[in-house]
Amino acid sequence: DADVTQTPRNRITKTGKRIMLECSQTKGHDRMYWYRQDPGLGLRLIYYSFDVKDINKGEISDGYSVSRQAQAKFSLSLESAIPNQTALYFCATSEPSGRGVDTQYFGPGTRLTVL
Amino acid sequence: AQSVTQLGSHVSVSEGALVLLRCNYSSSVPPYLFWYVQYPNQGLQLLLKYTSAATLVKGINGFEAEFKKSETSFHLTKPSAHMSDAAEYFCAVSGMNTGGFKTIFGAGTRLFVKA
Numbered sequence: 001d002a003d004v005t006q007t008p009r010n011r012i013t014k015t016g017k018r019i020m021l022e023c024s025q026t027k028g029h030d031r032m033y034w035y036r037q038d039p040g041l042g043l044r045l046i047y048y049s050f051d052v053k054d055i056n057k058g059e060i061s062d063g064y065s066v067s068r069q070a071q072a073k074f075s076l077s078l079e080s081a082i083p084n085q086t087a088l089y090f091c092a093t094s095e096p097s098g099r100g101v102d103t104q105y106f107g108p109g110t111r112l113t114v115l
Numbered sequence: 116a117q118s119v120t121q122l123g124s125h126v127s128v129s130e131g132a133l134v135l136l137r138c139n140y141s142s143s144v145p146p147y148l149f150w151y152v153q154y155p156n157q158g159l160q161l162l163l164k165y166t167s168a169a170t171l172v173k174g175i176n177g178f179e180a181e182f183k184k185s186e187t188s189f190h191l192t193k194p195s196a197h198m199s200d201a202a203e204y205f206c207a208v209s210g211m212n213t214g215g216f217k218t219i220f221g222a223g224t225r226l227f228v229k230a
Contacts, residue, residue, distance in 0.1 A: 041222055109157075
């Protein structure tokens, strides 16, 4: 079984709809992240959480919110989806290794299309 | 501030030829540098990382990268390309700074391997 799972894997929705993307991990890691990937832009950090009580904004958090329900679960919500949120979304986890040298482990991604 | 530039969005090599993927970084603090690989329809996985222990870093699948501070570079190489190396490769810089945790990914370089 995969260590980091994401549901759904694909989603098509309409402008204005509320969408939740879910991430679960069995690695036992405290740190979890949400990224979006756009062609030619690489990955950009949306939110990250270093433990259950810690939530931090990344570089592109506007229009998104997150919830860390447990150590193993980290969900990303789009309160009112818009077409420029069409992208590939990745969840990742890591163990703290000090000073930012964590290796991140990525889920398989969720392809979201907003019409 | 940290940034990463990957030179060339696409690189094409023949099977058995040298692979060279270029990455230059900018960082106001000692950088921690990573190369990740993304195979089609999968999440990213770590190839190798530089954590200041040794300037030549060996990774999985025969890849290695050399940290050159004077050139602010962290280029990825492999002596002999294999068809299975065809994928997208991302350079990343990571670390804690006054703005909090940051991982900055490059835009990615897609590697094509010709038979």
